[in-house]
Amino acid sequence: MDYFTISSNFLYASFIIYLIATFFFGATIRDKNRPHKKSKVGSIGFVITIIGFLSQVVYFITRWIASHHAPVSNMFEFMTFFGIMIVLAFIILYSIYRINLLGLFALPIAIIIIGYASVFPNEISPLVPSLKSHWLYIHVTTVSLGNAILSVSFIAGLIYLIRQIDQSVRSKKTFWLEFIMYSILSTVAFIAISTTYSAMGYTAEFEIPEVETTIEYNMPAIAAPNDSEMLTTDKMPPWFETPGWMNGVDAGRKFNSLVWSLLGGLVLYGLLRVILRKRIAAAIQPLLRRTKPDILDEVTYRSVTIGFPVFTLGGLIFAAIWAQEAWGRFWGWDPKEVWALITWLFYAGFLHLRLSRGWHGEKSAWLAVVGFAIIMFNLVVVNLVISGLHSYA
Amino acid sequence: MKNIKCDCGHVNPEGTVLCEACGKPIESNQHIDGNEKNKLLNMRYEGSARRSKTYNRTIVDKIWMFFSSVKVGVWLIILTLIASALGTLFPQEMYIPPAVDPAEHYRDEYGIIGQIYYQLGFHNLYSSWWYMLLVASIGVSLVICSIDRVVPLYRALKKQRPKRNSVFIKRQRYFAKTQDVSKQDVEKVVSQLKKKNYKIREEQGHILAEKGRFSRWGPYVNHIGLIIILIAALLRAHPFFFVEDYVWVREGETKIIPQTDQQYYIKNNDFIFEVYDENDERYGEAIEKTGEMIPSNFQTNAEIFKVKGEPLPGQDPELVKVNEGAIQVNKPLKVNDLAIYQSSYQLNEFQSMSFKLHLRDDENEESLGEFTFNMNDPKSEYDLGNGYRVVVDEYYPEFYMDDGVPDSKSKYPKDPAFIFFVYGPDIEEYEVNFLAVGTNLNPTEDNKYKLSITGVDMRDVTGLTLKRDHTLPLFMIGAIIFMIGVVQGMYWYHRRIWIHPKDGELWIAGHTNKNWYGLKRDLEKVLEDTKVEMPQDQQELK
Numbered sequence: 045m046d047y048f049t050i051s052s053n054f055l056y057a058s059f060i061i062y063l064i065a066t067f068f069f070g071a072t073i074r075d076k077n078r079p080h081k082k083s084k085v086g087s088i089g090f091v092i093t094i095i096g097f098l099s100q101v102v103y104f105i106t107r108w109i110a111s112h113h114a115p116v117s118n119m120f121e122f123m124t125f126f127g128i129m130i131v132l133a134f135i136i137l138y139s140i141y142r143i144n145l146l147g148l149f150a151l152p153i154a155i156i157i158i159g160y161a162s163v164f165p166n167e168i169s170p171l172v173p174s175l176k177s178h179w180l181y182i183h184v185t186t187v188s189l190g191n192a193i194l195s196v197s198f199i200a201g202l203i204y205l206i207r208q209i210d211q212s213v214r215s216k217k218t219f220w221l222e223f224i225m226y227s228i229l230s231t232v233a234f235i236a237i238s239t240t241y242s243a244m245g246y247t248a249e250f251e252i253p254e255v256e257t258t259i260e261y262n263m264p265a266i267a268a269p270n271d272s273e274m275l276t277t278d279k280m281p282p283w284f285e286t287p288g289w290m291n292g293v294d295a296g297r298k299f300n301s302l303v304w305s306l307l308g309g310l311v312l313y314g315l316l317r318v319i320l321r322k323r324i325a326a327a328i329q330p331l332l333r334r335t336k337p338d339i340l341d342e343v344t345y346r347s348v349t350i351g352f353p354v355f356t357l358g359g360l361i362f363a364a365i366w367a368q369e370a371w372g373r374f375w376g377w378d379p380k381e382v383w384a385l386i387t388w389l390f391y392a393g394f395l396h397l398r399l400s401r402g403w404h405g406e407k408s409a410w411l412a413v414v415g416f417a418i419i420m421f422n423l424v425v426v427n428l429v430i431s432g433l434h435s436y437a
Numbered sequence: 438m439k440n441i442k443c444d445c446g447h448v449n450p451e452g453t454v455l456c457e458a459c460g461k462p463i464e465s466n467q468h469i470d471g472n473e474k475n476k477l478l479n480m481r482y483e484g485s486a487r488r489s490k491t492y493n494r495t496i497v498d499k500i501w502m503f504f505s506s507v508k509v510g511v512w513l514i515i516l517t518l519i520a521s522a523l524g525t526l527f528p529q530e531m532y533i534p535p536a537v538d539p540a541e542h543y544r545d546e547y548g549i550i551g552q553i554y555y556q557l558g559f560h561n562l563y564s565s566w567w568y569m570l571l572v573a574s575i576g577v578s579l580v581i582c583s584i585d586r587v588v589p590l591y592r593a594l595k596k597q598r599p600k601r602n603s604v605f606i607k608r609q610r611y612f613a614k615t616q617d618v619s620k621q622d623v624e625k626v627v628s629q630l631k632k633k634n635y636k637i638r639e640e641q642g643h644i645l646a647e648k649g650r651f652s653r654w655g656p657y658v659n660h661i662g663l664i665i666i667l668i669a670a671l672l673r674a675h676p677f678f679f680v681e682d683y684v685w686v687r688e689g690e691t692k693i694i695p696q697t698d699q700q701y702y703i704k705n706n707d708f709i710f711e712v713y714d715e716n717d718e719r720y721g722e723a724i725e726k727t728g729e730m731i732p733s734n735f736q737t738n739a740e741i742f743k744v745k746g747e748p749l750p751g752q753d754p755e756l757v758k759v760n761e762g763a764i765q766v767n768k769p770l771k772v773n774d775l776a777i778y779q780s781s782y783q784l785n786e787f788q789s790m791s792f793k794l795h796l797r798d799d800e801n802e803e804s805l806g807e808f809t810f811n812m813n814d815p816k817s818e819y820d821l822g823n824g825y826r827v828v829v830d831e832y833y834p835e836f837y838m839d840d841g842v843p844d845s846k847s848k849y850p851k852d853p854a855f856i857f858f859v860y861g862p863d864i865e866e867y868e869v870n871f872l873a874v875g876t877n878l879n880p881t882e883d884n885k886y887k888l889s890i891t892g893v894d895m896r897d898v899t900g901l902t903l904k905r906d907h908t909l910p911l912f913m914i915g916a917i918i919f920m921i922g923v924v925q926g927m928y929w930y931h932r933r934i935w936i937h938p939k940d941g942e943l944w945i946a947g948h949t950n951k952n953w954y955g956l957k958r959d960l961e962k963v964l965e966d967t968k969v970e971m972p973q974d975q976q977e978l979k
């Protein structure tokens with residue numbers, strides 16, 4: 045077996061291992077032991093998580109050997125690495141606080157992120173000259189770790205919100221909480237749909253006469269590219285065209301994926317609502333009764349205090365050093381750089397708000413949610429939509 | 438100044454909320470930190486006297502108050518954040534194609550929103566005056582708020598005494614009373630505290646155990662780092678600190694390096710452009726998928742020369758080689774304090790073209806005379822001998838047809854074309870030849886002679902960016918100080934535990950600036966196997 049195959053198998057293995065670990069953490073809810081004390085099932089879950097993490101480390105090393113550069117250079121590698129780092133961040137915070145519920149939420153998020161990564165082409169690709177520097181992986185790995193630790197803040201915040209928000213009445217809060225659930229489900233739907241269609245080998249081609257290019261869709265077209273003609277005849281015709289103000293030849297395909305995930309998310313969400321017969325957060329709430337909100341709030345804050353310096357180092361300082369080497373300017377207001385600055389300013393704001401007592405607890409948890417949204421925006425939207433020097437796909 | 442004398446005898450500055458020495462709340466100042474509404478004391482700044490909370494009469498006081506407010510600071514941060522985000526909606530002007538008119542570009546590419554974006558100046562947002570004003574206000578706020586707090590905080594921490602006022606103890610977040618605690622138990626607690634690296638101070642049986650006080654200075658250290666970074670950014674406006682320039686050098690050409698007072702020259706010996714092989718076993722699949730060439734290397738092999746002595750006016754200076762090497766994307770070449778970066782290139786520019794004259798209907802095209810047109814040194818006329826000569830009527834370096842009229846897109850010889858007039862002893866007036874690579878369009882069919890291209894010489898051009906940047910060390914120092922500050926403030930914690938004998942009971946209280954969970958674990962460990970009650974969290978979220 046060559047390194048590339050070994051590496052892919054290990055990644056696949058960790059995916060399964062994390063699923064198993066999630067079940068163990070799930071089982072801790074029924075655990076008779078007092079919360080926050082060591083529970084057996086929880087410890088087993090934690091050991092399994094570490095095995096999964098090590099398996100992913102093997103993926104990383106073997107892929108490095110296969111590609112001759114650190115595997116953090118395209119969207120697939122980058123998202124996968126972010127998934128690994130979320131698990132690492134979870135391991136760090138679990139070792140401090142021993143909260144089993146954190147695993148029940150963190151691992152699925154890591155699984156979804158790894159699943160999302162797998163949607164992108166996974167061949168080994170070469171590095172363009174500006175990326176050839178040790179700073180590439182020094183920078184990318186530290187930013188990812190920083191982002192991941194900050195994401196744990198979101199995970200703890202989410203658990204806090206699900207536990208604390210009053211579900212007996214409908215409110216703005218319950219709406220936004222359901223919106224978070226829906227966003228997560230949309231991502232799951234997107235992964236499922238694109239994996240299914242790519243396994244079926246689905247293709248449909250469109251031609252945009254004005255720029256003389258053809259675009260290949262790997263999912264049925266709900267939204268066709270703007271001003272295009274369908275070349276494939278035996279596939280589902282599009283329902284409508286992507287609006288013209290969306291830019292770039294790939295806008296249609298990306299917009300189509302978005303429409304699919306939003307619709308898919310709606311279907312999943314609807315199904316769950318029908319099965320549960322109440323809000324998703326309301327269904328989860330009783331399971332979280334035994335965790336103390338205080339400790340969740342502490343984790344929300346603590347992960348920001350741990351993650352903020354790491355993020356600053358990787359996302360701003362190392363980034364600047366590398367940019368100085370690669371392009372001769374350490375800061376260039378490239379969208380990716382600006383969004384790193386925005387993330388940093390946001391968490392600086394978070395820390396300063398925390399100085400006043402009123403911003404503990406629920407408000408702080410909402411802020412953690414917004415912070416995660418900013419991080420994901422930078423990882424996904426800025427990479428795929430707002431083009432810049434860092435554009436990965 | 439109206440000083441305040443506490444019952445314990447300590448004299449506090451005006452505006453003090455909690456006595457610096459014993460922590461007793463000073464009645465008339467409790468509103469300052471909002472203590473009167475709460476069961477617990479606000480310990481953020483140790484109840485020290487801050488200028489911003491004490492004086493509010495003069496205009497200076499008011500400005501000081503404004504900028505030292507954390508609320509204002511957060512607003513400034515949020516506004517900067519939102520502005521920065523808006524700037525990424527569309528590309529900044531520096532990232533749009535250089536040749537286009539920005540007004541049209543934003544309108545055509547992004548429609549009405551693009552037009553508004555442009556008209557509001559968002560296309561140059563990060564150098565706009567109001568963006569800079571925002572950043573500058575953050576700077577001012579940083580300085581003022583830090584000075585406002587650091588001095589009193591320092592005083593309060595220095596003056597604190599182990600023996601505290603009972604009210605202070607009772608109104609801490611972690612607090613417990615225990616009856617009948619034996620001396621041994623207290624000693625055990627103290628020795629456990631020492632084991633955990635707490636520094637112990639004692640005063641009449643009252644004990645203060647403290648650790649990690651230096652972490653309280655973290656925020657101020659990191660703010661200093663930020664201020665240094667902002668100062669470095671300011672200095673960039675001055676050319677002594679920061680200069681940026683650009684030079685194009687053709688292969689074989691030697692050019693003055695700008696910004697060196699014409700003391701240095703650079704010669705481009707070779708420009709190398711390499712792409713990944715699509716048959717590559719490792720990367721082949723990915724290359725095929727993108728369907729484009731993926732570059733693997735841009736490199737200029739260069740030599741650097743210095744002018745020797747004082748060159749005489751009108752004479753070429755004498756050059757001495759001082760350095761040579763390859764300039765690659767991640768590897769600049771240095772000339773004193775100037776760094777030369779590889780930043781663009783132009784492949785296959787024409788260097789020269791050679792032509793010959795022959796009879797139009799001569800199948801062998803036997804040469805009657807030849808000349809070479811050098812793109813660097815174009816002449817207006819070439820003598821071919823035997824009375825034949827060629828006059829250059831028009832030269833289009835980068836030829837294209839503009840509505841049927843020939844024209845040039847640029848002054849760079851990327852696709853040259855010529856209109857030549859051929860004169861000769863047996864030519865009545867002159868014959869017109871219109872030549873471009875691959876074509877010779879003779880406007881009149883009755884030309885007797887014809888010019889043909891016999892050879893072309895091509896070469897690459899490299900685009901180099903030159904930078905002098907003396908602000909880099911300052912940025913680096915600022916960044917390092919910032920990092921030290923955040924790590925100091927975030928990875929260490931200032932924890933204090935007070936042991937307070939009171940009316941036969943043992944009171945115990947704990948405070949930390951963050952990570953309450955850690956303090957709780959310390960307390961659990963320290964009080965293990967003793968009769969002393971574990972303090973309760975009096976502020977638990979429910």
Ligand code: HEM
Pocket residue numbers: 389392395396399481504505506507508509510511513514575576578579582583586653655656657659660663923926927
């Ligand atoms: C981008 C700008 C800024 C950054 C990155 C920054 C960073 C920080 C950090 C990391 C902390 C430590 C927080 C903690 O330990 O929880 C801190 C504390 C603090 N900052 Fe800033 N800061 C910035 C701007 C400001 C501004 C404009 C103000 C002025 C109002 C300010 C006032 C404070 C104060 C009062 C503290 C708390 C000090 C203490 O705990 O004793 N900061 N800052």
